[in-house]
Amino acid sequence: MELLGSGRSADVYAIDEGRVLRRYRSGIDTRREIAVMAYVGARGYPVPEVYPGDGPVTDLVMARLSGPTMFRAMIEGTITAEEAGHTLARLLLRLHRIPARVSADPGDRVLHLDLHPENVMLTPRGPMVIDWCNAREGPPGLDCAMSALILAQVAVDGESALAPAARAGLVALLDGLGAAMDFTGALDRAGALRAADRGVNEREKGLIDQAVALVRELR
Ligand SMILES: Nc1ncnc2c1ncn2[C@@H]1O[C@H](COP(=O)(O)OP(=O)(O)O)[C@@H](O)[C@H]1O
Ligand SMILES: [Mg+2]
16 A cells, blocks of 8 residues: 555555555554544544444544645745644634533533644645544643644754744744633643653653743743
8 A cells, every 4th residue: 555644653555546544553542533533523623534444443544635734835835834823723723612522521622632733634625634643532721732832842942943933833823722722720731741642752852841931921
């Protein structure tokens, strides 16, 4: 099968014109992720359609999307950092209008918890959100704090050529989130989750405190 893309945790192969197979290199069970994608997709959220099959539970078969990731589009200059930040804000706010799938707490929502430019594909039908492996339910402010923190980590990285774009994207994200962003405790929790995320390397983990401070300063 043709390898279409590789992220930090998974490889994505083309099955045919319309479908791809996403497979974790570490053999994680994808059933919960498939259930979350099917749930939000059925409520109108822009995610690729999932096709639960009888293959191994580590396989996720979904609709094949065309178009670059938001990250690639930023690098290629087809969208600005400001547009990217505003689009991320809209995608977060839209996700958080959907009621939770399993939680009984009326304040809880489905959270993506990794919504950043590499996990958004800019398709002819609009931006679509991929990579739901970190998704869980909880307070929406945590999801917003996580997206802000991920951009801030690049913004405070002196070795990254993308730092200025990440900062501009972060400013636009915070602007787009506006009052919806309840940061009470959320930033510290997001920092702790990120510090425990196996997909985040040691160098990045060393930037978390600075990143949290930057988000606090910019709000
Ligand atoms: N439905 C899809 N259609 C086409 N390409 C995809 C699809 N899902 C993912 N990809 C490609 O695979 C890459 C990695 O996917 P992702 O789900 O983000 O994995 P990871 O968890 O490893 O980051 C994406 O950046 C994208 O290029
Ligand atoms: Mg990804």
